Amino acid sequence: MARIWQAGGGAISVQVLQELFVTLTNRAKMAMDPVEAHDLIRDLGTWEVFSPAIDDVLAAIDGAARWQVSFWDSMILVAANASGASVLWSEDLNDGQVYDEVAVHNPFMSDATA
Helix, strand or coil: CHHHHHHCCCEEEHHHHHHHHHHHHHCCCCCCCHHHHHHHHHHHCCCEEECCCHHHHHHHHHHHHHHCCCHHHHHHHHHHHHCCCCEEECCCCCCCCEECCEEEECCCCCCCCC
16 A cells, blocks of 8 residues: 555545445444544545446446456446556455456455555
């Protein structure tokens, strides 16, 4: 994350911002104060923010079947592809898997570099 902040090249989807806020504020052990989470979401919102349109939703429906992932994961992949990302940081998708032009890297794996 530090490299992404320094390079100023991050992109994030509205969906990921929403999921991040819910995760940060709803996990019992790790619950973050909603004001702190708000500030983090605001900071991440300075990156390129992908807001899906109907064609993106339709592409995600098709992608879910083609990539054999959930619709929600497919929406994230569509957002990454549409944003021109070469790397998608995710703990949910398979580390090293490539979806069209986007390679998935798990930030919690010791050998994940990109």
